[in-house]
Amino acid sequence: MKFRWTWCLPLIASVTLAACGTTEGGGGASKPGPSGPAGDAASLTAYHWKLQQAFTPAGNDDQTWFLSSSQAPIVLDFADQRVLVKNLCNVMSSGYSVEGQRINLQRAMSTLRACNDNQLMMLEQKVARILPTAKQWNVQLGVGTEQPRLTLQFIDGTRWQFNGQPTAQTQYGSAPERMFLEVGPERKACSAGAGRHQCLQVREIRYGDNGVKTYTGQWENFYSEIEGYKHEAGVSNVLRINRYKRQNVPADASAYAYVLDMVVSSTLENKRK
Template identity: 80%
Template sequence: MKFRWTWCLPLVASMTLAACGTTSGGGVSKPGPNGPAGDAASLTAYHWKLQQAFSPAGAEDQSWFLSGNNAPIELEFADQRVMVKNLCNVISAGYSVEGQRLNVQRTVSTLRACNDSQLMMLEQKVARILPTSKQWNVQLGGTTQEQPRLTVQFIDGTRWQLSGKPTPQTQYGSAPERIFLEVAPERKACSHGVMKDYQCLQVREIRYGENGVKTYTGPWENFYSEIEGYKHEAGVSNVLRINRFKRQNVPADASSYAYVLDMVVSSAIADKRK
């Protein structure tokens, strides 16, 4: 069984709005960082996770958060596009900044169906408000322990506050190499230094031509590292698009590369009859 990512037509029309001066919008914010203000480059240097939201009237608004194990909304800015993650689908839109003004274009989305009606309702709500973004502000941490904060205000007065975590490119200080790995359904026991009873992922490299046709499939190998952002489910094979980063100052017993999941290209449940 395979799951494909497909882009649909724009969900909502874009709105380009001029900033008229930053306002707090009321509400009691969590303590913020004490560092300097960030520039536009700081938007792309971090993954931004929603920490607090405020209504147009200034009251704290929990409707942007779901109960249970659902992760908060996360924004990523890259290649002049903003992506919204941790919904049912991935929403994205082009964006630009002019000073403290944030212009977000109309959105597109993948077309995955979810059984969680609350998550789908939140997704639709995010798709409606995102193109009405008006102003942004980043406050950097004064120390390495302080997370930076992004504040986004929308035309109706809604306000988001998001905490930042460095992107892999910021963390590792270099651009990644993109590779494709197929991960087998089951792990296998392997020798991994002092780690007893270690279970390695089984992977093989896949290469594609510019036309998307597979041109190479490598042999199965033990994979002694882990893939950041990937949670393996026994019995399910996956083809993954991976960003591989060269690590600096690597310990003698560690991998010289860091592997970060970019996207799951396809998935299939193993045939247990074999």
């Protein structure tokens, strides 16, 4: 599936807010926070931030930012001076900058995907309206097994709290190598370590700077898994992958970790020539 980006209409105007206030404003009954030190701006990019709690301007718990338990909560990813908002109908992308504890968001773009879930679409529109009004941020790092916490406060007093999960680069401690893999529609039996395994069938693809395909490799067994990718039988996919060099690798494990960055295209098997 190929995505197109367009300007998200609710976010036409650029917003630069420098209002003063405390990140923990309001009287909401927050869960106990981590016991670690405050994080700097780099800590924003070091984690995937999953929404855990939300509070109204009056400080009351606000469940309207969450849908059913089967729907994944909102996730924010900060990278390359952009923030991605995930787990809505579409993925939103907005430029951001920070100055101390203030955060400024530019106008956002969004993918254009059909959404048959009216509640999810309404939530997406609600997020689109409030996102550019974020005015302050605060990260509190955890100690030991504690998860870090990100708090975002908006100009109307609404407050969101997120728990952080390390990004792949934080987890593996190295910058990734970008690559493209085509994944075939069916797994095949293969020998992996001490037993039999059902391997993905992959081949490497390379593109020139102009986006034209310059190389297509041979099909081969893929003995690892791709983090973030769920294979669906009968569907082939071209994936953009971030490959990380692993540290202290066991003798029977792959020297690399493969993390899904984006599904570039998908093709049903019965439509393949």
